[in-house]
Every structure is written in structure tokens, then in C-alpha cells.
Amino acid sequence: MTQALPNFYTVIPAGGVGTRLWPLSRANAPKFLHDLTGAGTTLIRGTFERLAPLTGDRVMVVTGESHRDAVREQIPELAGGDLVLEPSPKDSAAAIGLAAAILHRRDPEIIMGSFAADQVIAPVDIFQEAVKEAAVTAATGRIVTIGIKPTTPATGFGYIRQGEALSIDGAPHACEVAEFVEKPGEQKAQEYVDGGSHLWNAGMFVAPVGLLLEHLKANEPQLHDGLVEIAAAWGTERQQEVMARIWPTLPKTAIDYAVAEPAAAAGDVAVIPGHFTWDDVGDFAAIARLNPAEDEDQMTVLGDSSRVYSDESSGVVVSETDRVVALIGVRDIVVVDTDDALLVTTTDHAQSVKQAVEALQKKGDSDVL
Amino acid sequence: MTQALPNFYTVIPAGGVGTRLWPLSRANAPKFLHDLTGAGTTLIRGTFERLAPLTGDRVMVVTGESHRDAVREQIPELAGGDLVLEPSPKDSAAAIGLAAAILHRRDPEIIMGSFAADQVIAPVDIFQEAVKEAAVTAATGRIVTIGIKPTTPATGFGYIRQGEALSIDGAPHACEVAEFVEKPGEQKAQEYVDGGSHLWNAGMFVAPVGLLLEHLKANEPQLHDGLVEIAAAWGTERQQEVMARIWPTLPKTAIDYAVAEPAAAAGDVAVIPGHFTWDDVGDFAAIARLNPAEDEDQMTVLGDSSRVYSDESSGVVVSETDRVVALIGVRDIVVVDTDDALLVTTTDHAQSVKQAVEALQKKGDSDVL
Numbered sequence: 001m002t003q004a005l006p007n008f009y010t011v012i013p014a015g016g017v018g019t020r021l022w023p024l025s026r027a028n029a030p031k032f033l034h035d036l037t038g039a040g041t042t043l044i045r046g047t048f049e050r051l052a053p054l055t056g057d058r059v060m061v062v063t064g065e066s067h068r069d070a071v072r073e074q075i076p077e078l079a080g081g082d083l084v085l086e087p088s089p090k091d092s093a094a095a096i097g098l099a100a101a102i103l104h105r106r107d108p109e110i111i112m113g114s115f116a117a118d119q120v121i122a123p124v125d126i127f128q129e130a131v132k133e134a135a136v137t138a139a140t141g142r143i144v145t146i147g148i149k150p151t152t153p154a155t156g157f158g159y160i161r162q163g164e165a166l167s168i169d170g171a172p173h174a175c176e177v178a179e180f181v182e183k184p185g186e187q188k189a190q191e192y193v194d195g196g197s198h199l200w201n202a203g204m205f206v207a208p209v210g211l212l213l214e215h216l217k218a219n220e221p222q223l224h225d226g227l228v229e230i231a232a233a234w235g236t237e238r239q240q241e242v243m244a245r246i247w248p249t250l251p252k253t254a255i256d257y258a259v260a261e262p263a264a265a266a267g268d269v270a271v272i273p274g275h276f277t278w279d280d281v282g283d284f285a286a287i288a289r290l291n292p293a294e295d296e297d298q299m300t301v302l303g304d305s306s307r308v309y310s311d312e313s314s315g316v317v318v319s320e321t322d323r324v325v326a327l328i329g330v331r332d333i334v335v336v337d338t339d340d341a342l343l344v345t346t347t348d349h350a351q352s353v354k355q356a357v358e359a360l361q362k363k364g365d366s367d368v369l
Numbered sequence: 370m371t372q373a374l375p376n377f378y379t380v381i382p383a384g385g386v387g388t389r390l391w392p393l394s395r396a397n398a399p400k401f402l403h404d405l406t407g408a409g410t411t412l413i414r415g416t417f418e419r420l421a422p423l424t425g426d427r428v429m430v431v432t433g434e435s436h437r438d439a440v441r442e443q444i445p446e447l448a449g450g451d452l453v454l455e456p457s458p459k460d461s462a463a464a465i466g467l468a469a470a471i472l473h474r475r476d477p478e479i480i481m482g483s484f485a486a487d488q489v490i491a492p493v494d495i496f497q498e499a500v501k502e503a504a505v506t507a508a509t510g511r512i513v514t515i516g517i518k519p520t521t522p523a524t525g526f527g528y529i530r531q532g533e534a535l536s537i538d539g540a541p542h543a544c545e546v547a548e549f550v551e552k553p554g555e556q557k558a559q560e561y562v563d564g565g566s567h568l569w570n571a572g573m574f575v576a577p578v579g580l581l582l583e584h585l586k587a588n589e590p591q592l593h594d595g596l597v598e599i600a601a602a603w604g605t606e607r608q609q610e611v612m613a614r615i616w617p618t619l620p621k622t623a624i625d626y627a628v629a630e631p632a633a634a635a636g637d638v639a640v641i642p643g644h645f646t647w648d649d650v651g652d653f654a655a656i657a658r659l660n661p662a663e664d665e666d667q668m669t670v671l672g673d674s675s676r677v678y679s680d681e682s683s684g685v686v687v688s689e690t691d692r693v694v695a696l697i698g699v700r701d702i703v704v705v706d707t708d709d710a711l712l713v714t715t716t717d718h719a720q721s722v723k724q725a726v727e728a729l730q731k732k733g734d735s736d737v738l
Binding site: 023307309311312323324325326327328329330333335337339340341342343344345346348349352353355356359360363365368 | 392676678680681692693694695696697698699702704706708709710711712713714715717718721722724725728729732734737
């Protein structure tokens with residue numbers, strides 16, 4: 001029964017390679033273009049479908065130039081001007097800021113919601129309720145984030161400390177943000193979970209485009225001015241020339257530093273607690289977690305399982321080839337079988353994949369990265 | 370300074386797939402066609418080169434029809450009639466018996482030595498000395514085996530119990546064989562090693578061809594008569610017709626049962642203790658053992674190591690493709706990367722590879738076996 005929200009626009013930044021998911025995820029086939037949950041759809045398509053009921057066809061994707069065709073294939077609903085292609089990666093402030101600047105020229109009253117392309121969320125209806133509350137709260141002149149109620153003392157995420165409740169019609173759970181806090185150590189993380197007033201920062205922002213640009217201008221004036229200049233040329237014959245000239249000069253910084261944290265310090269940020277499960281599928285341990293095997297003596301298989309044979313083994317196999325894969329007596333194993341690269345590790349070592357990729361880069365094997 | 374022995378003929382039975390070395394070793398690329406020691410030569414070539422100084426070009430290979438070209442490529446020295454091709458596998462009694470029957474027609478005085486194509490032996494000069502003693506002993510009218518001084522209480526081999534020493538000029542270490550004993554349990558195997566009078570049965574036989582055929586006739590008359598009939602047609606225009614007609618009717622049995630054990634019971638078998646290292650490279654644990662890594666934190670790599678990256682890992686990688694292989698945090702791992710099949714197991718589970726192959730056969734994946 002979800003209805004599209006007036007003036008609400010979804011922005012999907014689709015960046016990042018997902019290095020810890022190499023060799024599945026890589027420069028020319030990043031995380032968001034994979035189906036990592038066995039859902040039958042890629043993560044970016046899942047993101048689109050989760051938000052389409054709220055925004056209809058008012059969706060903009062910001063991604064790298066090399067992913068143009070793949071993203072068009074995944075979201076054929078995208079209008080021409082709503083696929084924003086970055087000539088080079090410039091971090092989240094430039095990506096989200098450019099979307100805000102383009103939308104602001106179309107209609108300064110637009111409220112945009114920015115949701116990364118590579119997250120897994122369920123149940124969808126509870127997520128959508130939180131987004132609605134965020135949009136209603138944003139309409140009162142605030143930048144709104146959706147924080148996730150933590151289920152474990154994760155040390156890999158930043159946290160949001162909730163402040164006082166706000167009294168907003170249609171957004172009964174909205175609170176002030178007391179502060180954004182950096183990724184904690186294990187003890188601090190446990191305190192955050194036990195205390196009950198901290199939420200995971202999932203990088204979801206809902207904001208009036210004008211207010212977002214105001215804060216960007218205050219904190220990153222060069223970035224702001226450059227993005228506004230690109231936006232002014234957007235959709236004109238000068239678009240390409242201006243993009244090519246200005247984009248390379250823009251500073252690289254995260255939206256958290258450029259907008260969210262200073263805006264929170266100014267009292268302009270609210271948070272909606274999200275009581276849904278959320279996973280950024282950061283590594284192969286997450287894939288094992290999100291795709292539990294049917295019983296203990298079975299492997300989780302992503303891809304064609306008909307050619308996978310396992311005995312006394314557990315863990316996850318990602319099969320991107322049509323080869324037979326046989327596993328014997330290996331526990332909590334991670335095997336990723338692609339045409340040009342093979343990874344064998346364990347779920348306990350899932351985080352170390354990043355270092356391996358860096359080592360391969362140094363070693364000169366970047367053709368497979 | 371080794372000299373060729375008069376009347377001595379080397380026979381190399383090259384059969385068996387080496388199922389425990391799947392997917393490296395398989396029906397169309399069996400164990401003996403691989404370089405499993407990093408020596409730079411295949412096992413069958415190594416076998417030939419170990420024996421050539423003793424027999425010159427008097428070498429006969431018995432193998433499956435499908436390996437004709439590969440064996441010719443490995444041993445271009447083979448004369449036309451000395452490559453015996455089996456239309457189907459018939460176990461060792463038929464293979465070795467046919468070689469004996471063919472050689473017997475050429476010259477009843479020939480002493481043949483049968484040495485499997487897929488064994489690893491060092492040092493070669495000590496092996497050659499043992500073969501010479503075996504040939505000298507065989508010339509006194511005995512079937513002679515070379516037994517290996519056991520270094521571990523192996524349960525995967527049969528054993529030979531030494532009897533009284535024989536006094537033979539030129540064969541100072543020759544002994545009677547008291548009996549052949551079956552593969553023992555762990556306790557028995559330990560007793561054999563501790564006792565000092567048991568040797569591993571490595572399946573090496575040196576015998577006058579006439580005596581070998583006599584025992585074969587006594588124990589397996591149908592097999593004997595069939596082989597003699599094939600041998601009579603060998604090298605004539607009838608060879609193919611007779612082979613095609615008789616071979617399929619021959620019983621399948623091992624040379625141990627058909628000749629060695631009954632001959633031992635009759636007091637006709639001697640043994641030369643072999644004080645060399647011997648390995649039948651039965652599984653991937655053997656490959657790890659035969660190819661030790663340079664240090665603890667390195668992998669043994671068979672194949673191109675330049676694309677193998679490992680961190681906090683140990684074990685063996687067999688790389689038959691040009692893919693990058695990355696291993697992180699896996700100990701005693703076995704990874705065998707071939708074009709159409711991938712095996713991931715541990716050295717502890719090396720023996721279980723056979724069951725996996727049987728399961729794949731049942732499952733219908735026999736295209737990769």
C-alpha cells in the first residue's frame with residue numbers, strides 16, 4: 001500500500017569495487033552488479049526495486065563511466081539525464097553532491113534520498129516506513145539519516161548517537177543526532193550495543209537538496225562551486241566539455257565529512273532508527289551469513305551448484321565457471337572460482353582478501369583485479 | 370659406469386589412472402604422463418632413463434591404446450614392436466604376461482625386469498645396483514623381486530618377508546622370499562618395520578621369461594594360453610585380428626596372485642633389499658612430501674608459480690591453467706586447478722580423493738574424470 005512521496009527523489013551512488021569480494025567483485029564487475037544473496041537480482045536492481053514504490057521513476061544513479069551499459073541493463077527504467085557518469089572516482093561527496101546540484105536546478109524543493117547500490121535489506125516494508133519518516137522529517141528542513149539498530153558490536157561501521165526525540169507529524173520515531181562517532185574498538189562497540197542509544201551509520205541520507213548544498217558550500221566551497229557549474233551545463237550541449245574540465249579538479253572527500261558531521265554539529269541532522277536487517281555484504285563471511293547452507297554438511301553455493309561436489313566440508317563456493325568443483329574435508333572454506341582468478345581462503349580470513357588484492361596489484365597481476 | 374646387462378630387457382607397464390591424483394591425473398592424462406616431482410620429466414620418462422643404462426634400447430612399454438602417441442612422444446627410443454597397446458585394461462598379469470610371451474618368442478633366454486611407469490626413486494645408482502643383483506639372481510632360475518627397506522609403518526603397501534640369504538656370485542644381498550604378506554593394519558605394520566625382516570612390495574619383478582610363463586601356465590592356464598596365442602601373432606599381419614579376438618576374453622588378475630605368490634610358495638622367488646627411497650606418488654600428500662616448500666610459509670607449487678599468491682598458507686598447489694591463484698590463511702591445503710575441474714582439500718584428506726572421483730562418476734560428471 002506504499003504510495004510515492006511527492007518531491008522525493010532517490011539517488012543511488014553505485015561506486016566502490018568491493019575489494020574484499022575479489023575475484024568475484026572487481027573493477028569491471030563491482031559488487032553492486034552481482035546477485036550476492038541468491039535473490040535472483042543484482043544488488044543495484046534490488047536497491048532500485050526497494051525504492052521504486054516510494055519514488056516511482058524519479059531515480060538517479062551516479063556511477064563510473066565503465067558501468068554505463070551494465071547499469072542501463074539493470075535499470076532500464078532510468079531516464080537519460082538520470083544516469084550520471086563519473087569520469088573517475090571522486091568519493092561520495094562529489095557523487096551525491098552532483099546529484100543534489102542537478103536535482104536542485106530541476107526543482108529546488110526536491111527532497112533526495114541517497115542509498116548505496118550494494119546493500120541488502122529486509123523486510124522491505126519496514127525499510128520503506130523508515131524512508132517515509134525520513135522524507136517527512138527532511139521536509140521540516142533537516143538532513144535525515146536512517147541508522148540501523150545494531151545487532152552485534154561491529155567494529156567495521158561508524159555509529160550515530162541518538163539525541164532527543166523530535167515531535168514531527170508522520171515521523172513518530174525521528175530523533176536529533178547527538179553526534180556521529182567513528183568506528184569503535186571492540187569494547188566501545190559493546191558499550192554502544194548495550195547502551196541502546198547508538199545506531200549503525202549505514203550511509204543513508206535523506207535531505208532537501210538546497211539544505212544539502214548549503215552545508216556543502218560552507219564546508220567544501222570548491223567542491224560545491226564545481227558541482228554547481230557542472231549542474232548548470234547538465235543536459236545542454238556543454239555538459240561533456242564542462243564535466244571533462246571540472247571533474248578532475250574536484251577534491252575527493254566523503255559526504256560524512258563534507259556534509260553530515262558539520263551539519264550535525266550545527267543541529268541540522270535527524271535520525272530515524274531502522275528496525276530492519278541491513279548488510280553491506282562487505283566480505284565472503286557476509287555472503288556465507290546471508291546464504292546459509294541447508295544443513296551443516298553442505299556448502300553455500302553462489303552460481304551453478306550442479307557441478308559442485310562436497311564431502312565433510314562447509315563454507316561458501318562462488319562458481320562463475322562451468323568447471324567441476326570438488327571440496328573434501330575443508331571447513332569454513334571460501335572458494336571463488338572465476339575465469340581468470342581463483343581464491344581459496346576461510347570465512348575467518350575474509351577481511352584479509354583486501355590485502356591480497358593490494359599485493360597482487362604490486363605484483364603486477366592487476367589484469368585480474 | 371653402469372653397463373648394459375646381457376639378455377636383460379626392461380618392461381614398463383604403464384597403466385592405472387592414479388585416481389587419488391584427480392583432477393591432475395585422469396583417464397586421458399594418467400599419473401605416469403605427469404612431472405610430479407618438479408624434475409622436468411614425466412614419471413614414465415624418468416623410469417625409462419633410470420633403466421636405459423642397464424638395458425640400452427631393449428625396453429618394452431605396455432599401455433592403453435589411448436596413450437600411444439603420448440608414450441611415443443615421451444620415449445621416442447621405443448622400437449615399433451616394443452610398444453604393446455592394450456585394447457582395454459586387464460590388470461597386471463595380462464600386461465606383464467603378454468610382454469613375457471612376446472619376449473619369449475624372440476629369445477627364450479631373455480630375463481625381463483618389470484618396473485611400473487609411475488614411481489619415483491632415488492638415488493638412481495643404488496637402484497641400478499639392486500636391479501643388477503636381481504638380474505644376476507634371476508639368471509640362476511628364480512623370479513626376483515626388489516623389496517624396499519621400509520622407512521614408515523605404511524599400511525597402503527603389501528610386505529615381503531625375507532628368508533634365508535642366498536649365496537650367489539654378483540648378488541651378495543639376495544635372499545629367499547619367505548612369504549608375501551597383505552597390506553597390514555597399523556600395529557602389524559609397526560611390527561614389520563621394527564622387526565627388520567620385512568620389505569615393502571613395490572611390484573618390481575625380474576625373471577627369466579620362460580620361468581614366469583611356466584608359473585603363469587600353472588596358475589592361470591587360460592590367461593597363459595591366450596597370451597601365448599597373441600604373442601605368436603605379434604609382428605605378423607594377424608596381430609591385430611588375434612589381439613582383438615582374444616584380449617577381451619582374458620581374465621583380469623594381478624601378477625602377484627597369478628605368479629609371484631604361488632612361485633614364492635614353490636620356493637622359486639628371491640628378493641633383493643632396496644636401500645633407496647621409493648614413492649609411488651599415490652596421492653597429493655605424496656606430492657607435498659616429494660616437493661617440499663622452501664620455507665614454512667610457502668606453498669609447494671607444481672606448474673607455473675608466478676601467478677600463485679599465498680599468505681599465511683601452506684600445502685600444495687597444482688596449477689595447470691594460467692589463472693591467478695590466491696590462498697589466504699589455509700594450512701596444509703591442496704588446490705588442483707585444471708581447465709575443467711578444481712579440487713580443494715587438505716593433505717590429511719588426500720586419500721579421500723578416490724571416493725570423490727567415484728561420487729562424481731555416479732553423479733554423471735565423468736567428462737572430467
